[in-house]
Amino acid sequence: MRLVVQVKLLPTPEQASALEATLHACNQAATYASSVAFAKALKDRNGLQKQVYADLKITFGLSAQPVVRVVKKVVDAYATLKANLQAGNLGPPTSKRHRAAVSSPIAFRPEAAQPFDDRCLSWQYDARTVSIWTVDGRMKGIGFACSSDQLKMLVTYRKGESDVVQRGGKWFLIATCEIPDPEVYEPADFIGVDRGVVNLATTSDGTNYQGHRLGRYRRCQARKRAELQKKNTRSATRRLARRAQKEKRHATQVNHRISKEIVSVAQRTGRGIAVEQLDGIRERVRLRRDQRGTLSSWPFRQLGQHLAYKARKAGVPFLEVDAAYTSQRCPRCGHIERANRSTRDHFRCRRCGLAGPADVVAGVNVRNRARSAWVFVTAPAPTP
Structure with missing residues (x-):
């Protein structure tokens, strides 16, 4: 089964400034890529990446791997929107919510979460620090706080991307853990x-x-x-x-x-x-x-x-x-x-x-x- 572990980041003022600039740049890039995807009806990852790859690197100052993550975030957002429309979660096609959702491209808030893979973000569990790519260069030694149970789960089961989130002036790192399902016992009642x-x-x-x-x-x-x-x-x-x-x-x-x-x-x-x-x-x-x-x-x-x-x-x-x-x-x-x-x-x-x-x-x-x-x-x- 898949569980999410959230840890609190403890950046210095300089590190926090770099993280904030990175989050804003990635979300601005995602909004731009979303407008291109909407205008040209590009919902597949490879097709959208060919269209916006150079612009995202030159205009927004992103490296190669963050560009890939931004494109994937945009494609996933449109896939989620399509699923919600098909499930009727936004009402019938004549409803105001439905029309608003399909009439304009998806926009990303400046503080929206940004996913990073292991090439952009690495964990140092013993030191309880992480190293994250930013627009100001690689930031090393950013501390994080979590419980002993969370740390044990991260060490044993963490897999895939980790999301950097800013909420209320505080920074968090959300990691996905793939935990094997235990065997279900035969219930007495x-x-x-x-x-x-x-x-x-x-x-x-x-x-x-x-x-x-x-x-x-x-x-x-x-x-x-x-x-x-x-x-x-x-x-x-x-x-x-x-x-x-x-x-x-x-x-x-x-x-x-x-x-x-x-x-x-x-x-x-x-x-x-x-x-x-x-x-x-x-x-x-x-x-x-x-x-x-x-x-x-x-x-x-x-x-x-x-x-x-x-x-x-x-x-x-x-x-x-x-x-x-x-x-x-x-x-x-x-x-x-x-x-x-x-x-x-x-x-x-x-x-x-x-x-x-x-x-x-x-x-x-x-x-x-x-x-x-x-x-x-x-x-x-x-x-x-």
Whole structure:
């Protein structure tokens, strides 16, 4: 599996100035190459490189290998745009977002990440330094800080490009690590996980990870965001961008903590993890106007992604099961009725009388479906 390790760079003021000049030059070059690719409909790497290679070296002062990386970044950006258009992520062809995306070339921010391969960037793990090509020459001895676990992963599994990023005046280096997948064990049972808004996650064991604190934090941020939006100044816009990133990091940290604990319990007890398949829920569900913001900021997808990759890393079986009627079905008698869940928090079967917390019942239904699904997943393929 592929994991990303982010380390913090510790450049001197001179080194930071050279890195900033390099990042700006590479992104200016990428914007120019993007305009050429758009004007001449060049989306293949070799064709675009023939057109812009000399210009990028002479006009923007890039060496040969950084030019190759810049061209690849542009080609990858257009490939990503094409995939998003085909998947409908930018709306139908008549939508404003779709038309804006296809009517002009892709532009790159001056601080956008720039990939470097091993010819442009080398790691010195023992000294915890890196050597990076810049427009001012090769910068050696740039220190970086990371945990011991991150360093061990970099030494053992780092592979491919590393991205240099500047965020909030700080410098980071993002490296890709290719980790071999551990063997998935045969689960003794499953832990069903029900994801929600009020309760971020509830397991079939009865463990409840409430979302009250995260919801309160988001409402507080929404009030402050509204105050800044009223000012409509450049300073307010910058503060809005910083607050958005801070809120995103906070929700990510909450999801990391929840998923880590669930995977740890599953690994310790020899069980697998099962979640509801919630793809396309925003298109299926119709909400009132005052509920749309809550659903849009609901981090259920990220929580599922964290559970999936942490389970894969630990060798824990992971399944996504059908989400239909998990909150209305009685796990004892199988009766399905909307009235079984009279309120958001309480479940009571109209046929057999089974009662309990609604989210726990949903988690049990997810677990029961995973038990049945695992039989089909592990069943041998029929012989022709």
